[in-house]
Amino acid sequence: MSRKLVKSGIIVSVMTLISRVLGLVRDVVIASFIGASxxxxxxxxxxxxxxxxxxxxxxxxxxxxxxxxxxxxxxxxxxxxxxxxxxxxxxxxxxxxxxxxxxxxxxxxxxxxxxxxxxxxxxxxxxxxxxxxxxxxxxxxxxxxxxxxxxxxxxxxxxxxxxxxxxxxxxxxxxxxxxxxxxxxxxxxxxxxxxxxxxxxxxxxxxxxxxxxxxxxxxxxxxxxxxxxxxxxxxxxxxxxxxxxxxxxxxxxxxxxxxxxxxxxxxxxxxxxxGSISWLYYADRLLEFPLGLFGIGIATVILPSLARLHATKNTSEFTQTLDWGIRVINVFGWPALAGLMVLAQPIIMVLFMRGEFTSYEVTQVSFALFAYLSGLLSFMFIKILAPGYYARQDTKTPVKIAIKAMVANMAFNLMLAPFLGYVGLALATSMSATLNAYLLYHGLKTNSIFQLSKKTKVFIVKIVLAAGLMAAIVYWLSPEFNVWLQLTVLEQLIKLFYCILAGVVSYFIGLILLGVRFQDFKVT
Known part of the structure; x- marks a missing residue:
């Protein structure tokens, strides 16, 4: 079952990667034609x-x-x-x-x-x-x-x-x-x-x-x-x-x-x-890349598996599958968060800064992206935890949680938008997503349906440390924003590729040094 789940997850993620890459190409074309007008x-x-x-x-x-x-x-x-x-x-x-x-x-x-x-x-x-x-x-x-x-x-x-x-x-x-x-x-x-x-x-x-x-x-x-x-x-x-x-x-x-x-x-x-709606859109599109590739990709795979396990009353494997989903999104979510935080402006610049899309738009979109990224892991957790309810045909609990999260989002909007504008809207969305994820997990834990295993908690700590190491190295390698602006498009691409490659290598080295192994991704 473990091998089949992993294989399905890889298939969905690869197909989603193709879709997301083309989605970015689409957004590049849109930005070139109409910018943030x-x-x-x-x-x-x-x-x-x-x-x-x-x-x-x-x-x-x-x-x-x-x-x-x-x-x-x-x-x-x-x-x-x-x-x-x-x-x-x-x-x-x-x-x-x-x-x-x-x-x-x-x-x-x-x-x-x-x-x-x-x-x-x-x-x-x-x-x-x-x-x-x-x-x-x-x-x-x-x-x-x-x-x-x-x-x-x-x-x-x-x-x-x-x-x-x-x-x-x-x-x-x-x-x-x-x-x-x-x-x-x-x-x-x-x-x-x-x-x-x-x-x-x-x-x-x-x-x-x-x-x-x-x-x-x-x-x-x-x-x-x-x-x-x-x-x-x-x-x-x-x-x-x-x-x-x-x-x-x-x-x-x-x-x-x-x-x-x-x-x-x-x-x-x-x-x-x-420009506010456009800045939020472009920031959301960049957020959706890792969210769709890993969060939605894994959620797509585990929902039918969880539903089948519930139908056959296999509670032990049900819990293990949820635990596996949490581990997988952490191993990809944290480096995505760290990398986008450090390289937000260069990535936006390389992807969108042409035609009607200027350096001013790059800066404005990056501010919204920073706010959205603060909730990236929460968005991913929701994608994994919500199927834990729906697979058991329990839709009432998530809706109660969702109502609380949406009310909180409106309160956060009214509190932050007058002072932070569109950035406040993005930050409010992230804050409400974090509340949503917490309440979903708390409900599963309270009803003895799912609780993070000790192994997974230790695993997450290792992931965060490795992602932190990666972020420090990429930050050290990446020049200031004004320096990026002075580079040609080809020089920007080469420099960005160099920073991303260094980040990926340093992240996986960090994982190995911290003792993370392939068997950590298996459904035990």
């Missing part, structure tokens, strides 16, 4: 709302509710020796049909009511438009772009459902690779089709739409090969659907608390200076 603020806003709903209907709450129930049905088929997976396919048909109808209605309403959504989540822009202010065109442009990007929700929701099915069947590579296609579409349309539009943000919006279509179509052949492509059925009152419904209602809020916090940040940022 008012147009950039509007595009990122128009893309954020359907992405938020995607986390609710697709990858977030729905997946957390659907996968445990699907695993239970699949285990029933295995126990009965049913090679045709009768119960599994029946549940897939019922859930896909029911979800498909709901998300179709939501998508239709969203396209029609796009001005209302913009007024709701970009209230500052709406007020400026209503009063005939200087930036009134932001509201009009955001409404137009949202009509293009919102249908992405329909395609990506069903894509996420297909991915959840394939993950449950142990076919992780397909779902992990699929996001690559979105990045390819956006990059292609931006580079080839930007001349078709007077404003480049329209090309980017159509790239998002096309990406949703391509991702949806890409999954279908793999469902056919797995023998689980079935005709969708409306089955609101079917037992399996009822079970998913009961689990998803609280999970809709609980698992997506980070996304809700980001939307609230966007609402507040619409009242701040132009």
């Amino acid at each position: 008012a147009a950039a603020d509007v595009f990122f806003f128009a893309n954020k709302i359907p992405n938020f709903l995607r986390r609710l209907f697709g990858e977030g709450a729905f997946a957390q509710a659907f996968v445990p129930v699907l695993s239970e049905y699949h285990e029933k088929d295995i126990a009965q020796g049913d090679d045709s997976n009768t119960h599994t396919k029946q549940l897939i048909a019922q859930v896909s049909g029911t979800l498909g109808v709901i998300v179709t209605i939501v998508t239709f309403v969203g396209v029609i009511a796009s001005p209302i959504l913009v007024a709701l989540f970009g209230f500052g822009w709406f007020l400026d438009w209503f009063n005939g202010g200087e930036t009134a065109d932001k509201f009009t442009l955001a409404s137009a772009l949202l009509k293009i990007t919102f249908p992405y929700l329909w395609f990506i929701t069903l894509t996420a459902l297909a991915g959840a099915v394939l993950n449950t069947l142990g076919k992780f590579a397909v779902a992990a690779f699929t996001p690559v296609l979105l990045n390819v579409c956006i990059i292609s349309i931006a580079l080839v089709g930007h001349s078709w539009f007077e404003e480049p943000q329209y090309a980017l919006a159509w790239g998002v739409f096309l990406g949703g279509v391509v991702q949806f179509l890409f999954q279908i052949p793999f469902l056919i090969r797995a023998g689980v492509l079935v005709k969708p059925l409306w089955a609101w009152n079917a037992p399996g659907v009822i079970k998913v419904r009961k689990l998803i209602i609280p999970a809709l809020f609980g698992v997506s608390v980070t996304q809700i916090n980001l939307l609230l940040d966007t609402l507040i940022a619409s009242f701040l200076i132009t």
Whole structure:
């Protein structure tokens, strides 16, 4: 089981790495075309709302509710020796049909009511438009772009459902690779089709739409090969659907608390200076690289495993799997945190500083990134600890915790934003994530479900020391910001590569000297 889990984790992480690298390329292209301008603020806003709903209907709450129930049905088929997976396919048909109808209605309403959504989540822009202010065109442009990007929700929701099915069947590579296609579409349309539009943000919006279509179509052949492509059925009152419904209602809020916090940040940022939303976006994208590569990658693997272990009442291995997940994200999370802290400005400079993106934007984005990085490990812990509840079909506890975290986030926003602006919003998000992670762990520990083993605690201390050593060495090797600005692009790349390579080598040397070995990553 250990070898299979590690192999699956590697597959998902490699595929996610490809996606994240292309995601950075996509952001480089976007930065080159629109930088951190008012147009950039509007595009990122128009893309954020359907992405938020995607986390609710697709990858977030729905997946957390659907996968445990699907695993239970699949285990029933295995126990009965049913090679045709009768119960599994029946549940897939019922859930896909029911979800498909709901998300179709939501998508239709969203396209029609796009001005209302913009007024709701970009209230500052709406007020400026209503009063005939200087930036009134932001509201009009955001409404137009949202009509293009919102249908992405329909395609990506069903894509996420297909991915959840394939993950449950142990076919992780397909779902992990699929996001690559979105990045390819956006990059292609931006580079080839930007001349078709007077404003480049329209090309980017159509790239998002096309990406949703391509991702949806890409999954279908793999469902056919797995023998689980079935005709969708409306089955609101079917037992399996009822079970998913009961689990998803609280999970809709609980698992997506980070996304809700980001939307609230966007609402507040619409009242701040132009560029605030863009600076937060670019910082969040850099944060998402290690978070997606390691946190989400490992969480994707362990959720079906935990659900299966709970269904078979294997409590010992359930606990060991959670412990393994914590060890893995620590070994990658801490050096990512240390490295990004030290090299934030050079990395932002090399990736984005061209075209409309200036050294001023580099500095502003780095401030937001520092604030987000303070919560990187907390974001990762949430990705590992939350499945410990959802795999046991307990969605009520996480939602209570999520409510507390979101209320805290709003309090932190109101406390920090007046003094720190957009940086205060990023810092508030990190603080609320830390509270969320702590309460999730405390709940598991209090109910004797999971507690960090002594071995893992010692392991984490070693990881922190090795990451600290790495940060010190990279800081010593990295020149001042003004010196970086004077280098050519090629010189910047060479210097950055040299610093990263030195950091990686020093980190692993530190791990070896501290006694960390390969067997520490096994599920014991």
